[in-house]
Amino acid sequence: ETGVTQTPRHLVMGMTNKKSLKCEQHLGHNAMYWYKQSAKKPLELMFVYNFKEQTENNSVPSRFSPECPNSSHLFLHLHTLQPEDSALYLCASSQQTSGSGVQETQYFGPGTRLLVL
Amino acid sequence: AQTVTQSQPEMSVQEAETVTLSCTYDTSESDYYLFWYKQPPSRQMILVIRQEAYKQQNATENRFSVNFQKAAKSFSLKISDSQLGDAAMYFCALGVLETSGSRLTFGEGTQLTVNP
Numbered sequence: 397e398t399g400v401t402q403t404p405r406h407l408v409m410g411m412t413n414k415k416s417l418k419c420e421q422h423l424g425h426n427a428m429y430w431y432k433q434s435a436k437k438p439l440e441l442m443f444v445y446n447f448k449e450q451t452e453n454n455s456v457p458s459r460f461s462p463e464c465p466n467s468s469h470l471f472l473h474l475h476t477l478q479p480e481d482s483a484l485y486l487c488a489s490s491q492q493t494s495g496s497g498v499q500e501t502q503y504f505g506p507g508t509r510l511l512v513l
Numbered sequence: 514a515q516t517v518t519q520s521q522p523e524m525s526v527q528e529a530e531t532v533t534l535s536c537t538y539d540t541s542e543s544d545y546y547l548f549w550y551k552q553p554p555s556r557q558m559i560l561v562i563r564q565e566a567y568k569q570q571n572a573t574e575n576r577f578s579v580n581f582q583k584a585a586k587s588f589s590l591k592i593s594d595s596q597l598g599d600a601a602m603y604f605c606a607l608g609v610l611e612t613s614g615s616r617l618t619f620g621e622g623t624q625l626t627v628n629p
Contacts, residue, residue: 398559427615438517439604439619484556490615500615501548502608504558 399423400505402487408511409477417472417508419487427492428470429502430462433484445470446492477512484509515540515607519620526595527628533580534590534623536605546608547581547588548617553601561603564588592625600627 399422409415421428430442442456445464459481461473470487488502516539526532538547549561564572564581571579576596580589592599605620 398557436621438621439617441616444616486558488558492615501560501563502615502617503560504550506555506557509556 398503398505400487400489400503402485402505402508404508405506406509406511408513409474410513411477411479413477414473414475416474417485417487417510419470419472419505421468421470421487421489421503421505423489423491423503425489425491425503426467427490427500428464428467429488429490430470430472431486431488433486433507435483439486443472474510477510479512482510482512515542515545515609515616515618517605517607517618517620519603519605519623521623522621523624523626525626525628526592528595528597530595531591531593532595532625534592534603534605534625536588536590536620538586538588538605538607538618540586540607540609542609544610547579548606548608549577549579549588549590550604550606550619551599551601552604552622553598558604562590595627597627597629600625 401420403418427446432440443462463471484507486507487505490500490502518537545566547564551559551561562574562577576593578591602622604622606617608617
């Protein structure tokens with residue numbers, strides 16, 4: 397148990413569906429991340445939220461839409477996905493201290509395994 | 514840009530023996546951190562050990578230790594007295610702090626099997 401929870405743990409959806417992934421961190425952190433883990437590929441950073449503001453979007457298709465209503469919650473809204481979007485989606489959080497130059501450890505949730513049919 | 518390379522897709526070790534997982538990286542940053550994460554079949558990504566690049570002393574955490582060779586940009590993980598519960602995918606990661614926040618670049622992973 398890392399203090400980061402994700403729901404649902406498994407999700408099967410059709411290409412026309414709309415669904416959302418939820419992440420919640422209980423560590424008092426102020427930065428949250430979405431990663432995509434596909435088979436045979438390294439983890440890919442999708443989105444970064446720092447102090448609740450999106451600070452990075454790594455050219456992710458618009459069919460993925462993040463939302464960070466507060467520093468403890470992070471959502472990933474999904475719509476009109478493609479079969480190649482099937483993957484494990486991991487959420488992580490860390491404590492960023494502005495200007496400190498310290499690389500804080502990221503703590504990961506258990507992931508949501510997504511299958512797009 | 515940062516890159517991380519794990520050249521061993523699979524490794525195996527006998528229970529109670531020692532195994533070393535390799536990792537090389539490349540970055541132009543002078544200030545960075547290195548991590549080893551473990552991902553068992555549950556898919557939970559768990560931090561194993563972390564090393565600050567400015568520290569010369571190798572990090573240790575119980576049975577886990579690293580061999581950090583900064584000039585060679587090498588960061589290997591040694592697992593001593595291997596246990597069945599150590600079986601997992603191990604990821605090496607390079608962390609740099611950007612204005613947008615901390616950014617981790619992961620290697621492709623090494624699948625470790627522990628034989629009884």
